[in-house]
Amino acid sequence: MRLHVTEAESAVLAALWARGPLSFASLIEEVKAGQPWADATIKTLLHRLMQKGAVRSQKDDGRQRYHAVIDRQTWVEGEVQDLLDRLFDGKPDRLVALLAERPDL
Structure with a gap:
């Protein structure tokens, strides 16, 4: 958890x-x-x-x-995973596709 x-x-x-x-x-x-x-x-x-x-x-x-106690890298990875789970059904390729389509983000 x-x-x-x-x-x-x-x-x-x-x-x-x-x-x-x-x-x-x-x-x-x-x-x-x-x-x-x-x-x-x-x-x-x-x-x-x-x-x-x-x-x-x-x-x-x-x-x-x-x-x-927690390091920044571990925290960032957890935040990214939460974002993936919440907005992209846990699939990183969907986030990458969005970023590729919208480089201004």
Whole structure:
């Protein structure tokens, strides 16, 4: 079973993928660089990701740091598979045909 990550949650993961393990303060700063969210919103998203098992916390040098458990490539592949299943009956050739017909996409 694939882990479902919302678009908002993916912004938190993107910060962790880009900068590696981060303290809470650094994670907040990194996410806020791309999103106009309040600290509480980011904290909620982080908590959800931890409940799902997508992020874990670990003490490093006495500081709590957050690590992405899933890697970006695995997440992207799952998102593409969901798209294929939802819109193209799970058949990649149908997506490829659409992209070939519409290179502007």
